[in-house]
Amino acid sequence: MTSQPPLRHPCPPGACDCGRERLADGPQRRILLLTREEEKRLVARLENLKDLDDLYHLxxxxxxxxxxxxxxxxxxxxxxxxxxxAIELEAQPGLCRKTRQAIPAAIRRGLERNPQVAFRLLDAHDLLRDA
Structure with missing residues (x-):
């Protein structure tokens, strides 16, 4: 007996523009594996960035x-x-509107908590070479 992993509950009609109904079976449906509980864990993980390598790993x-x-x-x-x-998420069917807002906000909070990560990010883009 094989059990399927839990999928994200659909948004109320008219409340979201995620396009969940347009998802075909296959690799596109993996976005639905991000349940609300998993999203909370992801946001907590993004808020607690250790260093720039950790951000790239995530x-x-x-x-x-x-x-x-x-x-x-x-x-x-x-x-x-x-x-x-600038923190941008590529448009993707099935990605909820609230998740599209939560991920960049969590990354910003993580950068505010650990400004060294932000400085390393700016340095990686060669903005602090003369400082």
């Missing part, structure tokens, strides 16, 4: 397990606060 794991691509880079204008760092 980005790779998000893509490998759920197919979520997260791009983090300095914004086009001057970076004075964590709001100046």
């Amino acid at each position: 980005q790779a794991r998000l893509y490998a397990q759920l197919g979520i691509r997260v791009r983090i880079s300095p914004g086009l204008n001057e970076v004075r606060t964590m709001r100046g760092i």
Whole structure:
């Protein structure tokens, strides 16, 4: 007897634009494995970043397990606060609107908690070479 892993409950009609009904069977459906409980664990993990390598590792794991691509880079204008760092999630069917907002917010909170990670990120993009 094989049991399927729990899937995320559908959003109420009209409340979300995730496009869950357009998902075909196969690798696209892996995004539905991110249940609300797992999302809470993910957000907690993103808020407790240790270093830049940890952030890159989490980005790779998000893509490998759920197919979520997260791009983090300095914004086009001057970076004075964590709001100046651009965190974008690639559009993907099945990714809930609240999750699309929660992941970047958790990464920002993690960068605010550990500013050394943000400085290393800026340095990786060659913004602090003269400092």
